[in-house]
Amino acid sequence: MADSLKETALALGFDAAADIDVATLKPQEWVRSECAENKCQAFNKNWTCPPACGTLEECGARMQRYRRGMIVQTIGQLQKDIDSRGYAEIGLRHSENFRKLAEEVKKQYPDALCLGAGGCRVCKQCAYPEPCRFPEKAYSSMEGYGLFVTQVCRDNGVQYNYGRRTIAYSGCVLYDQKDEAEE
Secondary structure (H helix, E strand, O other), rough: HHHHHHHHHHHHHOEHHHOOOOOHHHOOHHHHHHHOOOOOOOHHHHHHOOOOOOOOHHHHHHHEEEEEEEEEEEEEOOOOOOHHHHHHHHHHHHHHHHHHHHHHHHOOOOOEEEEOOOOOOOOOOOOOOOOOOOOOOEEEEOOOOOHHHHHHHHOOEEEEOOOOOOEEEEEEEEEOOHHHHOO
């Protein structure tokens, strides 16, 4: 089953897809504190970002409910060292492909936990604090869950840095929930 999910991810346009060990997903307080700096303007303004996505402990417990996971990456070449347009185009491609992947995964695993790169962008402006308009489509980011993406990649033998003038956007899908007896 894991191989077919990786094949699906690659067919949807991801440049890399690899299994991850859910036990390596360790939320870090310092990563979450980066969210609190509100550089992306979503902190306390989006259902899928902190603090609305849950405490670090809640996010950690949620991730550990799963047996298996997969990380996906969109890797892009930049035209120059700082290429805002390139970042945006590659990020948009990653987000669109991630949304499609989440839909496919949820057909097999309706309770899958999908964590993308950056906060949810389903709506132009989140309804927060009013109820989410599309909870079945919304997903949090790996960073919002306190994950240091570089470390997740390193711990799972996945390349993160692809060299000068490249950017890699990463997301992960956790699936195959444990039964209560396993937790």
